[in-house]
Amino acid sequence: MPKQTFFNLPSKKRERILQAGMEEFSAYPYLKSSTNRIIENADISKGSFYQYFDNKKDLYKYIIKKATDEKIEFLNEQLVDFEKQSFFDYLRELFIGGIKFKKQYPLLSKIGDRLLTGDNESLKKEVYDESRPKSNQFFLNILKKAAVRGELDPEIDIEMTAYMLTDFSISIIDYYFKQYEPENNDRVVEELEQILEYVDKMIYIMKNGIAKKC
C-alpha cells in the first residue's frame, strides 16, 4: 500500500502519478517497467517516489487493485440484480459488461490482462492469488444460487465449473477483440448488435454444451 504521504498529496499530483504508472504498466511487462520513466512522466523526483511508495511493486499492486475495483464498480452499475433474472441472463450481461469495460478503459484492461497472463510468477501469486479467488468465489456464489434455483444440471461439478468460468470470462473477451476488432473499428452502429450476437453464441455453448441433442 502507498504510504500516507501519497494520500496527502494534492489530488492533481496524485492523479498524475497514477496516470504515469498506468501508462507504464500497460506499456511494459512488470519486469521491464521502469520507475525512472514513471517519475519522469509524472514529473516528480526520485526521492519523492520513494516517499510515496515502498517500491515499484507497491505502486503496481495499488494500481492493480484500483483497476479491479473500478471494474467491479463498472459491472455493478451495468448489472441487473442477480435475483431478478435467470442465471444465464445474468451471465450474458456479465460478459457484455466485460467487453464494454475493456472498450471503455483499455489502459486498465491491459494492465489487468498483463497480470492475469503475467510472467512474473511470484508477483502474480502475490497479487493474483488475491484476485483470482475473488473472481472464482464470485462465480461459485452465483453458480450455487443458480443450483438452488434449479437452473443447473445437477450432474455438474460446481467448483470445476466456477474455475472454468473464471478462465472463460477472460479468454472469451480476448477472443471477441481478436475476432471482431482487429483494427480500430469505427462502425459504432452495428457494434452492440455484434456484441450481443457474439455473447449469445457463447452462452448457448455454456448452456447446452456442444454435443448434438438427440
Added chain:
Amino acid sequence: MPKQTFFNLPSKKRERILQAGMEEFSAYPYLKSSTNRIIENADISKGSFYQYFDNKKDLYKYIIKKATDEKIEFLNEQLVDFEKQSFFDYLRELFIGGIKFKKQYPLLSKIGDRLLTGDNESLKKEVYDESRPKSNQFFLNILKKAAVRGELDPEIDIEMTAYMLTDFSISIIDYYFKQYEPENNDRVVEELEQILEYVDKMIYIMKNGIAKKC
C-alpha cells in the same frame, strides 16, 4: 532459428546447451533469464553462444518449438486414431494425455506454461501466435470432422468452440494440478482412476453444457 554452426555441433554438446537453456527458462521468466547462467551451465564460452544463436530469444524460441513438438509427439503416441472413436472419446484421451505429459515432463511443461501465461507480450505474440494457431487449428480440424460425423450440435459456432477448447485444454490441466496434486502425491495406485474421474466431469460439461436438461 539457431545458426548452422549449432547443428554442426557434436550432439552431446548440443544437448548440453539445450538442457542448460531448458533449465534456465523453466526456472526464470524470460525477462529474468540470463544468458550468462546458460553458458555457464552449458560450459561454453560467451562468444560461442552468439556463434550458435542470434541472441537469447533465438534459443528461447527454438526450445519452445522443441517443447511443442515433443508434446505433439507424445500425444500422438498416446492417442488412438481420431477416425476410430467418437469425438468426445478422443477429447477425453487428449486431456488425459495432457495431464500425463505434464506429469512426465515437468520442465518442458513449465516452459510452455510460462509462455502461455507469459508477460512479455511482444515475445508472446511472436512465439505464441505461431503456436496458438497450431493448437487452434488442431481443434478446428477435429471439430469440423466431428461436425461432419454429426456429433456436434449444429447451432454452435465452430471457430469459437475451437478457441474455447484451446484455452480450456490449458486451464483444465492447471486446475487438475491445483486441485488434486497440491503436494507431492505418492498414491500412485488411485492416480489413474482420479484422472479419469476428473476428465469425465469435464467432458460432461463440454458435451452437455451446464443448464438443466428438461
Added chain:
Amino acid sequence: MPKQTFFNLPSKKRERILQAGMEEFSAYPYLKSSTNRIIENADISKGSFYQYFDNKKDLYKYIIKKATDEKIEFLNEQLVDFEKQSFFDYLRELFIGGIKFKKQYPLLSKIGDRLLTGDNESLKKEVYDESRPKSNQFFLNILKKAAVRGELDPEIDIEMTAYMLTDFSISIIDYYFKQYEPENNDRVVEELEQILEYVDKMIYIMKNGIAKKC
C-alpha cells in the same frame, strides 16, 4: 552540541529522542545509522530534528558524551577513593567496574565500543580525540599519584603506561565477555567470583610483567 531548542523541550520528549538515538547508534555503525529511523522511533518530524540538532553527527556526539559521563558517574559511585587504597587495588576496582558497567548498560557500552572501534576515522578523531585524552588523562593522573607514593617501578615511562592502560581497559573487558560470556550466562552465583578471578590474573600481569622472576 544540540541547539537551545532541544534543551527547551519537555524532558519526556527529550528523553524519547535520546532513547531513539541510542538505540539507533547501538544497533548500527554510524555510517549506516539513519536519521529517518531515529525521528520515526522518537516520533518527531524531520524538520524538528534539524531544529534540535545541526545534523546527525551533532546528536551522535552528544550521545557519546552522555555515555561517557554516565560511565564516569557509574565508576565514581563504585570506586573507593583513590587515596584510601593502593594503586593496584584501585585499578582492580576500575576493571571490575568496567565489566559491571557493560553488564548493566549494554546499550551505552555498545555505542562506546562502536566508537572506539569505529571505522569513520575523521569522526573518530573528532569525538574520540576528545574522549581518549580524557581516559588517558585519567590514567596519567592516577599513575602519577601512584609514582609519588612509590608504588611504581621508577624505570617505566608513565606516559606510555597511561596509553597502554587506556587500550587495556577496553580490550580486557572485551576479552572477558568473549571468554566468559559467550552465551547468555544464567549462573549468577559464580559470576562475581569469576570476575574477580579474571581481573586478578590481569592485575598480576600488569604488576609483575610476564617474565620469570629470578
Added chain:
Amino acid sequence: MPKQTFFNLPSKKRERILQAGMEEFSAYPYLKSSTNRIIENADISKGSFYQYFDNKKDLYKYIIKKATDEKIEFLNEQLVDFEKQSFFDYLRELFIGGIKFKKQYPLLSKIGDRLLTGDNESLKKEVYDESRPKSNQFFLNILKKAAVRGELDPEIDIEMTAYMLTDFSISIIDYYFKQYEPENNDRVVEELEQILEYVDKMIYIMKNGIAKKC
C-alpha cells in the same frame, strides 16, 4: 576471491586496479568507499569490475588478505629465528618490524588499521575473525614455547597474555606514530635510535610489569 578473469589480466592492469582499490580503502571507511571511484581511478569500465570481482567486498577482502600476507612476509624477512634468541628479544624485533612496516607501507597499514578498528561489524567478523585468531595464535605459539624454555612467570595465564599481546601489538604501534611522528618527520638519522628506545621501554613493561620491585 576475485574471479579467474582478474588473474588472467595483464599484470599492469591488475596492479592498476589493486592500486586504485588500495587508495580508496585507505582513504575511506569501507561503507563510504565507492566502486565508482575505484573504476574511475583504475580506468576500467563498470562492467569489467564485475567481471573481475563478485562485488565490492570481494575486492576489499582480497586487498586485506594481500596486506596481511605482505606484512607477514615483511616480518619474516626481518625476524631472526625464534629459536635463536630469547622470547623478549624476539618480541622486540617483532615490534620494531611492525613500526618499520607501517613506515614503509603506509597505505597497506591504513587499510589494516581500518579493518582492525573497523566499524562495519559484520564485515569485520567476516574478515577479521579470520585474521585476529591468526595473530592471536601466533602469540600463543611463541608464548607456549617461551614457557617451555622457562622464560615466563608460571603464574600468568598464557591465553590471556596472548590476547593482550595481540591488542598491544597494534595499539603500541599507534602510540609510536602519535607520539614520535605527529608530523612528517625528516630527521632520518635519529630515527632508528628513537624506535629502539621506544620499543625497549615497552618491552621492559611487558617483562617486569609496572609495580615497584622490592
Added chain:
DNA sequence: AATGAATGAGCTTTCATTCAT
C-alpha cells in the same frame, strides 16, 4: 516551534551483446 514534502546525487549491480584475437 513544528511540519513533512521535495530533493537529486549517489549508491551497487546486472545485462545482452560486440569484437579483437
Added chain:
DNA sequence: AATGAATGAAAGCTCATTCAT
C-alpha cells in the same frame, strides 16, 4: 570455430538535509 574481456546504459533504491508553510 572458439574465446572471453570489454562495454556502458540502465536498473531500483537510499539518504541527509532544505525550506515553504
